[in-house]
Amino acid sequence: xxxxxxxxxxxxxxxxxxxxxxxxxxxxxxxxxxxxxxxxxxxxxxxxxxxxxxxxxxxxxxxxxxxxxxxxxxxxxxxxxxxxxxxxxxxxxxxxxxxxxxxxxxxxxxxxxxxxxxxxxxxxxxxxxxxxxxxxxxxxxxxxxxxxxxxxxxxxxxx
Amino acid sequence: xxxxxxxxxxxxxxxxxxxxxxxxxxxxxxxxxxxxxxxxxxxxxxxxxxxxxxxxxxxxxxxxxxxxxxxxxxxxxxxxxxxxxxxxxxxxxxxxxxxxxxxxxxxxxxxxxxxxxxxxxxxxxxxxxxxxxxxxxxxxxxxxxxxxxx
Numbered sequence: 118x119x120x121x122x123x124x125x126x127x128x129x130x131x132x133x134x135x136x137x138x139x140x141x142x143x144x145x146x147x148x149x150x151x152x153x154x155x156x157x158x159x160x161x162x163x164x165x166x167x168x169x170x171x172x173x174x175x176x177x178x179x180x181x182x183x184x185x186x187x188x189x190x191x192x193x194x195x196x197x198x199x200x201x202x203x204x205x206x207x208x209x210x211x212x213x214x215x216x217x218x219x220x221x222x223x224x225x226x227x228x229x230x231x232x233x234x235x236x237x238x239x240x241x242x243x244x245x246x247x248x249x250x251x252x253x254x255x256x257x258x259x260x261x262x263x264x265x266x267x268x269x270x271x272x273x274x275x276x
Numbered sequence: 277x278x279x280x281x282x283x284x285x286x287x288x289x290x291x292x293x294x295x296x297x298x299x300x301x302x303x304x305x306x307x308x309x310x311x312x313x314x315x316x317x318x319x320x321x322x323x324x325x326x327x328x329x330x331x332x333x334x335x336x337x338x339x340x341x342x343x344x345x346x347x348x349x350x351x352x353x354x355x356x357x358x359x360x361x362x363x364x365x366x367x368x369x370x371x372x373x374x375x376x377x378x379x380x381x382x383x384x385x386x387x388x389x390x391x392x393x394x395x396x397x398x399x400x401x402x403x404x405x406x407x408x409x410x411x412x413x414x415x416x417x418x419x420x421x422x423x424x425x426x
Contacts, residue, residue, distance in 0.1 A: 144421040147404060147418040149416045150416065
């Protein structure tokens with residue numbers, strides 16, 4: 118009998134101790150995150166401008182971000198801001214109206230292998246909504262030699 | 277026992293009535309002892325955090341064990357979310373228990389049941405899955421509590 122009582126007491130002690138360690142409920146922290154991301158919502162612009170001095174709006178560049186704030190972009194122009202036709206070049210400038218805080222005409226005074234302009238633009242005030250603004254080309258020189266002069270300027274989102 | 281015998285003899289002498297006192301000699305004695313251990317279970321989630329994929333794919337399995345002091349019947353599980361979803365109820369997620377549960381539960385997270393084995397830590401796991409991808413950048417958090425009863 119005495120041994121039985123001892124065993125019973127031991128079992129109760131074990132149960133009491135295990136209850137103190139474990140619990141009838143346990144929790145886990147659940148986290149998830151979504152990184153800032155932006156995408157362009159407008160198609161590539163393919164524009165022909167008249168070979169005269171002055172400004173021409175060639176189309177709109179728009180984008181959408183999954184956050185509210187500012188997007189950092191790069192505008193890269195291989196060769197610099199020159200329309201080229203073989204060895205012949207005429208300088209141009211390019212402006213995007215969404216550049217914040219002030220839209221500037223960007224240009225490279227001399228031909229370069231490539232030039233990149235860092236731009237900042239305000240996102241839409243609601244996440245995943247889009248904003249769009251015109252792109253203007255200002256031709257600074259009139260080509261005098263016949264031919265088709267071209268250049269490609271590329272917008273990308275900076276990391 | 278001796279006191280009872282003497283009292284019986286005294287009554288017989290004074291009343292003259294026949295009276296028998298039977299005393300069963302014994303060399304044993306007994307005390308009834310009982311105790312009751314109520315049914316109880318505990319649950320232990322191994323991990324402290326779980327990452328919920330924002331693109332609504334399932335999370336990795338989150339292991340947990342439950343231990344009960346009885347066998348054969350079922351223990352009831354209850355899942356509760358502090359927010360009703362990740363970050364807020366705008367981002368509800370499902371909990372899918374691997375073994376013995378009622379499968380997919382939706383927010384608010386509901387209950388399931390599990391078969392018990394006495395004093396044995398029974399392994400199980402659950403995965404979490406957003407009901408829809410989260411489209412707005414940011415960090416979202418929640419606390420998920422798993423309770424077992426009894």
